[in-house]
Amino acid sequence: MSGTAVHRGKSLRLLQGLAQACHPLPSLAVTTVAVLLGLGGGLDGPRTVLLGGAVLTGQLSIGWSNDWIDAARDRATGRADKPLATGGVPVRAVAAAAVVAALTTVVLSLLLGWFPGVVLLLGVAGGWAYNLGLKATVFSGAAYLFAFAALTIGVHAAGRGEPWPPWWVPVVGALLGFGAHFANVLPDLRADAETGVRGLPHRLGPRAGVIVMATALAGASVVLGLAPAGASAVYSAVVVTAGIALAAATTTAAIRAPHSAIAFRLTVAIALLDVVLLITVTA
Template sequence: MTGLPTTPDGASRRTATTPRRRGLLRGLVRACHPVPGLAVTVVAMVLAAGVGLTPGRVVLVGAAVLTGQLSIGWSNDWIDAARDRAVGRTDKPVAAGTVPMTLIAVAASTALVATVVLSVLLGSLAAAALLIGVAAGWAYNLGLKSTIWSGATYLLAFGALPVAPYVALPAQPWPPWWVPVAGALLGLGAHFANVLPDLRADEETGIRGLPHRLGARAGVIVMAVALAAASVVLGAAPATTSAVLALTASTAGIALAAATAVVAVRAPQSPVAFRLTIMIAVLDVVLLISTAP
């Protein structure tokens, strides 16, 4: 008898497996692109609450949007794994080998099924609006990101997204024209803000979307104009908006868009411009709710 404690083999395996599982979980969280995914979900829920959906329906909207964003984020890292490895993207868990391809494929597919089910529970019109956005996201990942139509996927997805809370109401009212227009403009601006930091790495692997074809300088201009235009539309279009609110909202939107452009020019590799875009989106949603009929 040595008097030393012994550890059963099963306990040893469990001890070794726990850090591996935690690593996989962290990798899945990183691979889903959590910041934009959560931002889109929060914006959708705030809008859903603002137009008058019940708390249960607001949560359902959030769940449908979140699972859709998860499916898009995971499918992006799944589909782009070879490209990401080619340019040494160690920040991408699948490319770095910390998350297996089979796991990310199962996660993306499961999230896609979940968002279809959750969307259908909101009604056919709301489901159509939400699933158009998810389909656009998957189409972008599957190849449109490398074409001149890359921006069209964002226009479609973010133009359709704010329609869903309106048509999920019992009377299924169609939103005013300026709601999807502002959403589409925000989406286009977000596309450029998201892509600009990766222009060089993308071009090395053959990705030639709209921002790549226009170039960094023109891309910054398009981004700023789209973001500013969204705020101008929301400030000036609603008939219920006072002149003071319209001027204030439009001025603030233009100023924030200009600040985003400055950041994008001075620090093109930084994600700050994209995060400023999220801030503009949140402010625009608050403005939309305050002027919604």
């Protein structure tokens, strides 16, 4: 094999490792929701691209910093899904990627204007604070509450030129973020416990954690059903009923079988409902 082929193979493995270490699905999901909210808020094409770049690089910086900071912990627990734990990518490469992404999101965010830029960056700072130690405390959910609320405020300010959205928009964002925190952590409770990480979901346990997650998402449904101005009685009744019914079904499933995938899938259904409604009612 030629030297060029070897170099290409190493480069490809490095790119694959970086792609896996950035937490691609959450990063793309958050960016997609932000872009759709921005479009609904009146962003034109260039500013939509700028917003997407700012949010995506911020999420990439959070994802890469998470795996960078947790590298030793992931190796200790034998995390086969983590390229840093398996040696698939060097720690220094992920660290460099996290720093470059963080610097890039600072530039792109501030290009949107000082107020939306600062608010979006505060949300990114919340994600880094979580990675740097908040995740192992009872206040672990606070980082998600803050970061997702900041995201909705920053997107609104970037799109409409108004600093503050209606009060219920960041409230829904915070509740969705809180639910996302539990959804992200619950599958890793045992591995985290082995290395001393005890955030709020760990302290509550799988059964109570699923119930809290479903309750937060149902709360977002209730707010989305009742708070928007001009919402019809039929809309409010359907949204509130659907959110509460799904939460009740999730709670029942969690009590009966806390480790079953059914409860988690029901919470995903509530989250999708809330995200679609948030995008729709803010357009």
